[in-house]
Amino acid sequence: MNFNLTRFRTLMQREWLQNRWTWLIAVAALPLIALITMPFGTVGIGPSGGSTPATSLMLLPWAMTALVCATIAWLTTLFSAASLARRDAQDRSIEFWLSLPSTHGEHFAAQYLTHALLFPMGALAVGLVLGLPLALTVVVKVLGAASLGAVDWAAVLSGLAGAVPAALLALLVAAVWLAPLVLLIMAASAWLKRLGIPALVVAAIALYNLPLTRGAVRPLWNAYGAGIEQIMQGAIGVFLTSSLPNLKIDGDGLAGVEMSLAQFLAKLGSMLASPLFGLCLLIAAACFWALVERRRRAV
Amino acid sequence: MNTHPLVEARNLTLRYRRGKRAALDDVSFTVPKGRVIGLLGHNGAGKTSLMKALVGLKSVEGELSVLGRKPMRERSQLLAELSYIPDVAVLPRWAKVRDLIQLMSGLQPRFSPERARQLLRRTSVGLDDKVKHLSKGMVVQAHLALVAAIDARLMILDEPTLGLDVLSRKSFYEMLIDEWCDGERSVLISTHQVEEIEALLTDVLMLDEGKLVLNLSLEAIEDRFVALSHHPDAAAAVAAAHPLLRYRVQGGQPAALFDGEPPQQLAANAQRFRPSLVDLFVALTRKPELAPRSQA
Numbered sequence: 001m002n003f004n005l006t007r008f009r010t011l012m013q014r015e016w017l018q019n020r021w022t023w024l025i026a027v028a029a030l031p032l033i034a035l036i037t038m039p040f041g042t043v044g045i046g047p048s049g050g051s052t053p054a055t056s057l058m059l060l061p062w063a064m065t066a067l068v069c070a071t072i073a074w075l076t077t078l079f080s081a082a083s084l085a086r087r088d089a090q091d092r093s094i095e096f097w098l099s100l101p102s103t104h105g106e107h108f109a110a111q112y113l114t115h116a117l118l119f120p121m122g123a124l125a126v127g128l129v130l131g132l133p134l135a136l137t138v139v140v141k142v143l144g145a146a147s148l149g150a151v152d153w154a155a156v157l158s159g160l161a162g163a164v165p166a167a168l169l170a171l172l173v174a175a176v177w178l179a180p181l182v183l184l185i186m187a188a189s190a191w192l193k194r195l196g197i198p199a200l201v202v203a204a205i206a207l208y209n210l211p212l213t214r215g216a217v218r219p220l221w222n223a224y225g226a227g228i229e230q231i232m233q234g235a236i237g238v239f240l241t242s243s244l245p246n247l248k249i250d251g252d253g254l255a256g257v258e259m260s261l262a263q264f265l266a267k268l269g270s271m272l273a274s275p276l277f278g279l280c281l282l283i284a285a286a287c288f289w290a291l292v293e294r295r296r297r298a299v
Numbered sequence: 300m301n302t303h304p305l306v307e308a309r310n311l312t313l314r315y316r317r318g319k320r321a322a323l324d325d326v327s328f329t330v331p332k333g334r335v336i337g338l339l340g341h342n343g344a345g346k347t348s349l350m351k352a353l354v355g356l357k358s359v360e361g362e363l364s365v366l367g368r369k370p371m372r373e374r375s376q377l378l379a380e381l382s383y384i385p386d387v388a389v390l391p392r393w394a395k396v397r398d399l400i401q402l403m404s405g406l407q408p409r410f411s412p413e414r415a416r417q418l419l420r421r422t423s424v425g426l427d428d429k430v431k432h433l434s435k436g437m438v439v440q441a442h443l444a445l446v447a448a449i450d451a452r453l454m455i456l457d458e459p460t461l462g463l464d465v466l467s468r469k470s471f472y473e474m475l476i477d478e479w480c481d482g483e484r485s486v487l488i489s490t491h492q493v494e495e496i497e498a499l500l501t502d503v504l505m506l507d508e509g510k511l512v513l514n515l516s517l518e519a520i521e522d523r524f525v526a527l528s529h530h531p532d533a534a535a536a537v538a539a540a541h542p543l544l545r546y547r548v549q550g551g552q553p554a555a556l557f558d559g560e561p562p563q564q565l566a567a568n569a570q571r572f573r574p575s576l577v578d579l580f581v582a583l584t585r586k587p588e589l590a591p592r593s594q595a
């Protein structure tokens with residue numbers, strides 16, 4: 001194994017240099033549009049909006065902005081996965097990169113880590129920065145400027161302090177859980193070029209519906225999808241529980257969604273200990289190998 | 300003092316899966332240190348395949364050692380110790396020149412950013428220029444500056460000056476010889492602009508259809524090959540002596556190129572001169588049946 005940390009960091013830096021503007025625009029566009037248009041529109045928080053405490057009203061849009069930004073980042077990664085594996089061959093810079101001393105494994109590992117983990121984490125941070133003015137605007141719009149004095153900033157910050165670790169943990173697990181999906185898209189695209197995605201879709205539909213395979217594939221696919229759902233729901237549940245314990249959702253409180261960080265950890269632990277996760281790792285490793293092989297034969 | 304050759308290649312053969320002929324056919328040579336070696340050959344002769352094999356990008360049959368390493372097995376370690384320009388100007392279009400310096404500083408341990416900036420100042424390329432906004436020649440200038448800033452023992456250049464104007468080509472070769480080559484480092488350079496690099500070379504490797512048809516130092520070439528400029532009336536006698544090549548030199552004077560000493564009678568009535576590398580190239584790559592000789 002010929003791994004070099006300096007090279008690995010530089011390859012991650014390359015991803016940042018190459019994608020920074022796309023990432024910033026993708027992540028910041030929505031909150032910025034909301035921020036710019038909000039003073040001219042109306043804000044509706046539901047039937048109990050007017051009675052929601054200023055602290056909760058401050059915290060809710062702030063943290064939700066961060067979560068939405070991280071989700072947008074993940075969607076950006078999923079949509080760009082098909083082009084990631086082929087971009088250097090397409091712009092012919094593959095010869096330049098291959099003339100430099102880095103391994104194919106380092107290249108793809110740095111690429112995946114940056115796109116699937118660091119970018120969403122960065123997006124979360126951007127969301128936290130943009131979420132503050134957005135939340136202030138919401139409070140002012142709903143409760144009036146005078147209500148800013150009623151905001152309990154210590155409670156807001158402690159609420160965020162409880163929500164952010166859950167979000168980071170969810171992003172970390174998502175990066176592992178979604179690795180087979182992203183790497184499969186990348187590998188299919190690397191080997192089959194434009195036919196990669198259509199071939200994957202056709203194969204998935206066939207495996208899901210053919211009598212011979214559907215008995216095995218459907219439960220696995222459903223469990224895989226449920227895993228993604230659990231990660232998202234867990235992160236939101238921890239956030240709501242830690243930051244907005246008194247929030248009423250249609251009069252039911254947090255019943256059904258409340259979750260402590262410990263419960264979330266336990267849930268993630270059971271997911272990662274399942275045989276399905278082992279299968280995910282196997283598929284991810286096979287796709288990673290396929291990507292390395294394709295790049296090795298690129299010139 | 301280490302006198303071990305920088306490159307040792309024995310019986311290298313490379314066949315593409317669907318190709319009927321070999322890209323490299325039983326090629327053997329060494330690259331000692333302190334040499335500037337020209338790798339010449341027609342398009343498709345196997346130059347690029349050989350260079351890719353040397354840097355571990357193509358797998359070959361036979362024995363190959365570059366800087367004491369097996370290129371395929373130790374590609375990344377090897378690339379950390381040599382500098383290589385592939386056959387096309389292929390810098391990433393999205394990057395600024397400044398970004399490339401930054402990235403190469405992290406990826407190539409022997410790269411000097413100061414030296415790269417110094418070399419770039421001699422060109423029309425700015426640090427904040429984006430590659431996609433540069434002309435083809437400027438991209439090549441930038442790439443050459445980056446590669447020349449690597450403190451390597453071996454430089455492998457595949458058509459490095461393609462797309463450069465004559466002044467930039469001259470300037471690059473001057474820098475290469477005056478500043479990069481220090482008697483310890485070696486350069487292997489492939490180009491079609493044979494006349495321009497002839498004066499810089501110490502040795503020549505000539506490939507024809509994957510076979511190594513010449514592997515000699517420039518001094519040995521001068522000793523071995525003889526060119527005669529003769530009177531048109533002597534054409535029949537010259538043809539009877541079976542020269543490698545019959546051609547015309549400046550002024551339309553007929554000339555012939557011989558491998559070895561020409562017949563004495565012929566030489567006595569003709570003017571002897573040093574054959575150019577281009578004439579030798581034409582002669583040898585038109586005669587692929589000529590057996591390669593060992594290095595003098």
